[in-house]
Amino acid sequence: MEKIKLVVAGTELVFEPNQTAYNKFINEMSMDNKVAPATNYLNRIVASESKEALVGIISRPGAALQIVGKVNEIYAPELEIEVKN
Structure with a gap:
C-alpha cells in the first residue's frame, strides 16, 4: 500500500496503513470506546518522520x-454492493 499524506492544521502527516493495524483498530472499537482505539491506530500507522507532529x-x-x-x-473505501433477487 502506498503512503497516505495528509495536511492537518497546516502540518503534513504521513501514514502507512496496513491490514493488520486496520483489523486491530476495528476489533478494538466499541460503542463506548472510540477515541483510544483511533489514537492507538494512528500511532501504529504513522510514518516515523510524522510521529512527533x-x-x-x-x-x-x-x-x-x-x-x-x-x-x-x-485506505478502505466503501464497496459498491448491490442486492439482486
Missing part, C-alpha cells in the same frame, strides 16, 4: 477520529 495534533479534541476517518476513507 502527530502527537501534538491528536491532543486536540476530536482530531484522532477525524484523521482516522480520512485515512480509512482512502
Whole structure:
C-alpha cells in the first residue's frame, strides 16, 4: 500500500496503513470506546518522520477520529454492493 499524506492544521502527516493495524483498530472499537482505539491506530500507522507532529495534533479534541476517518476513507473505501433477487 502506498503512503497516505495528509495536511492537518497546516502540518503534513504521513501514514502507512496496513491490514493488520486496520483489523486491530476495528476489533478494538466499541460503542463506548472510540477515541483510544483511533489514537492507538494512528500511532501504529504513522510514518516515523510524522510521529512527533502527530502527537501534538491528536491532543486536540476530536482530531484522532477525524484523521482516522480520512485515512480509512482512502485506505478502505466503501464497496459498491448491490442486492439482486
